[in-house]
Each structure stands twice: as C-alpha cells, then as structure tokens.
Amino acid sequence: MENTSQKNINNEDQSMSQDTTEKSKVILESKKANVYYGDMHAIKNVNIKMRENSVTAFIGPSGCGKSTFLRTFNRMNDYIDIFRKEGEFYINGKEIYQKDVKVEELRKTVGMVFQKPNPFPKSIYENVAFGLRIQGIKNKSVLDEAVEKSLKQAAIWDEVKDNLKKSALALSGGQQQRICIARALAVEPKVLLMDEPASALDPISTAKIEELIYQLKENYTIVIVTHNMQQAGRVSDRTAFFYIGELIEFGKTKNIFTNPKEELTERYITGRFG
Amino acid sequence: MNNSQINQIKDKAFQYFGIFCTLIGIVLLVIFIGSILIDGLGRIDWNFLTSLPSRKAEKAGILTAWSGSLWIFGLTAIFAIPLGVSAGVYLEEYGKKNWFSNLLEINISNLAGVPSVIYGILGLEIFVRTFKFGGSLLAGSFTLALLILPIIIVATREAVKAVPHSIREAAYGMGASKWQTTYTQVLPAAGGGISTGIILALSRAIGETAPLIIIGALAYVPFVPTSPLDEFTVLPMQIFNWTSRPDHAFVVNAAAGIILLLGITFLLNGIAVYFRNKWQKKVKW
C-alpha cells in the first residue's frame, strides 16, 4: 500500500469532467481515505483528485468532515490522540503518511489558513517572516523582500507598510486574516488549505480575500472550506460536497450549482435541507 | 419582613463584615510597618550598609547579611530557573497525559506546600553531608532552589497552558517543529506569567530562614563571601539574631534590617507586577 507510485497515479489521471484545469497535474489526491476519531467514522472512503492551479471548494453541513479531511493533507490531525486514518493521501504524487516524510517539510509545501485568524502575538513583520526564520534564513534583505512580497500578495501591504513593527494583534479581524494569509504565502508553498478563511469577516474583507484567492490561483493550488454557497460559486473551479463523512458529489462548480447529479447536493445548495 | 428585605440586610451585613476584615489587615500592616520605620529608619545610613557585624550595636553593620542574601538570590536563581522552567514546559508541552503525569502534578502541587524546615533537613542530608558542601552558599542556594522549584514549575505550567492552542497550530502549520514552536512562540507568549512566578518564588527564597539555619548557615559571619563555597549569613538570620539580643540598640538594628528586607521584597514584587502588566499588554488574545 505504501508503494503506490507516480505511474499508478498518472494512469488514473482521466478526470470526471472537462474544464480548463483538466490537463494540469494532479497535486492533491486521496485514495480510499477513511478517518476515525476513536470509534467515530468521520471520513468514509473518499477518493478525490485536485489539480494544479485550481481552486477546490469543500461544502457541506456542519460536522460533515470538511475540516477533518482538509487537515489530513498537512497532517494537522496528527496532534489529536484519537485520530486514526486509513487509505492514502498524496501531495504531488508522494504519499504523505509514509515514514520517510518529514511533517515539517510537508507543511512548508502545504500551507494552511485557519478559520479564526491566529496571528502570533508579535509584530506584523515577525509574523510574516516566521516561516523563513524557522528555516534558518537570517539575511535581512531576503526577509524584507519576502515580507513585502507576501503582504502585497495578500492585499494588505498598503494598509500596514508604515507599521510593520506594530503588533499584529492590534489589527482588525479581516486584516489579521490577511496577515495570516501573507504568513502562509511567505514560504511559497505549492498548496494552500483554507478552512473557512472568511467566516469571521465582514463583506468587504471577505471580498478582498476572495479576490486574493482568484489571483493566487495562478501560482497555487487552493482548497477552501466554506459555508457560503455564493462564495464557493465565485471562487472555485470545482466543488466537493460532503455529507456525514462521505463525498457525495465532486465536479465543476458550475455543474454542481446549476445541474447537480445527486439529490442531496441539490437540496443542500438550494437550502432545502433537513 | 419579606425575603428580599432579609437578603438586603444579609447583603449589607456581609459588606460591613468584609470591610472590617480588610481594615484589620491594613491597620495591622500600617502599625507594623510604621513602628518599624520609626525604630529603624534613623539607623540606616551608609555606614550601616557597609559595616561588618560587631558586638557593639552602634558599630554593627549589615554588609555581610545583605551581600549573603544577594549571593543566595543569584545562585538560587541560577539553579532554580532553568530547572523549574524546563520541567514546567516539559510537563505541559511534551509529557504524555496519563496517570503518571497526574500523579506528578499532584505531588508537585503538594511539594509547594511542604514546610520549609523539611527542605532544610533534606538539604542538610544531601548537600551538606553527602556532597560535603558544608554550611556554604552552595548548600544554601541548592536547598532554597529545591524549595522554590515547585512554585516555578506550577507557575510555568499555568502560563504555558494559558497560551491559546491556535498559536501552536499556526506555528505547526508553518512547518515549525515542536521545539521551534515552543521556543519561538509558546515561551515568549507565556513569558509574563513565567517571570512573575519566578520573581515571586525568588522573593520567597530571600525571606527564608528556617532551612538555612538547619543547613548550618551562621548568624555571625565576619566577612563578605567571595565564592559559592564560603560560609554566609542572610538578612532574615541577621535580623533574627539581633532581635534575640537583650540590648535595645540591637533591636533598632533589627528594625533597620527589616526595612532593608522589606524594601528588597517590595522591589521584587514590583518588578513582578511590572513584567506581568507589560506582557499582558503585549499579549492580548
């Protein structure tokens, strides 16, 4: 099971639908993924492929396992004692739960933005420079450059450029979240996992973050969990609908929203659920 | 009288009782500090601070005592801080949570309540006799370090526990190792609480007499210690020694010594409060 090779993945590389990202490389993939918290079966036999430079939205009712599944891809569930997984999870063709995978290295490739903004109680600059600092980069001009670039990417440079020494905690929630995004971008990951990044934000901050996701797509593979159907519709290329741990439907966002194949999906996106 | 009236009376009664209790504490403290200031303040001068002890009260100074206290303070800090903080961080961040860690936790909390004399006996047996340090600064500060270790460990654990989990997640999510997360984020965020705990523990150590008497610190030391292996005395012992003399002039000396000791303790507490406030302002979740 550990030996699933690149070859194997390429063979299965025919996708279920046709969109602009169809021909691009599969970056994230799970095979027969199952996740348990103790006896609780949180993810049930999920197979999914997400391609390079695409945005995938995870939707579904609360508690259906979106966060759980998202966090298996940067192994953030490892810290939960009762967490257990079966099946395989690939990033760029590499099974990430194999023994030779260093989680620290993995997380430099797979960045994460959390639901609640969680900047460090340090200056804006130090927040964004953190990822590079822990990689041992000390050169001031390298750090300066990376900080500026990431803050610009995260669309918050203009708001903070004169106050880089200010504590990140003194910013508004929306600004904090963009600082967190900048922090994740600074180490130039390949993949960005975003767990409801805009759920705590006002419409203006939300719009900024959506705009940001749209631009980041050029260089990153993005997975975003959201409860906001319009948001999923606006930012994502593909949408995955989860229901009680199962992946019910996965396809082009346009199709999912206009012409879902499953009745459950339709009922969920139209708000007739219960 | 209906229920709400009774409740109001109870309320008032308790309020007055509370004020009364608070006043007792304050009044006693004011009387105590006032009488000591009256007795001793006039005695404190440069000569007093820089003179060796003497059989004549007017000549006797407190140099050996406060320099001994300073030595003890420094050495105890050097031994207790790294040990206590590391142990606290280990228990909270690294140690697995199981029955053994629960047992440890309960025991450490209990240790914080063990009478200091017991630590003195332990120190006497281990440091003075087994390691043959004699009644030296080294033996004294090791003993006091043991005494305040539980306080520092508990304070460190509390402070580390108070750091929100989301901060650790953020660091892990950036590819930080456990140690990097602890060192670069958790410890600085917990720094206020930890340093407050340390300073309060150290100010307790400075005021201790019993364990030092037991390990054989001397009340009369006619020289300033110059190495950790020297014999020593400390402020509380010098004060105790002076108060037990019949000559009133020595009681005045004792009062002056108490003022000095109080001053140092207040200063340390002040620093602790300052640190806490500064950190709290910086680290607000």
Ligand SMILES: Nc1ncnc2c1ncn2[C@@H]1O[C@H](COP(=O)(O)OP(=O)(O)OP(=O)(O)O)[C@@H](O)[C@H]1O
């Ligand atoms: N640490 C944990 N320990 C035990 N059970 C957990 C843990 N985290 C999540 N679960 C359970 O796993 C299931 C999926 O949770 P998850 O957080 O992935 O849902 P979600 O789809 O992200 O929900 P939401 O939209 O509310 O964020 C839930 O039933 C939840 O109770």
Ligand SMILES: [Mg+2]
């Ligand atoms: Mg969630």
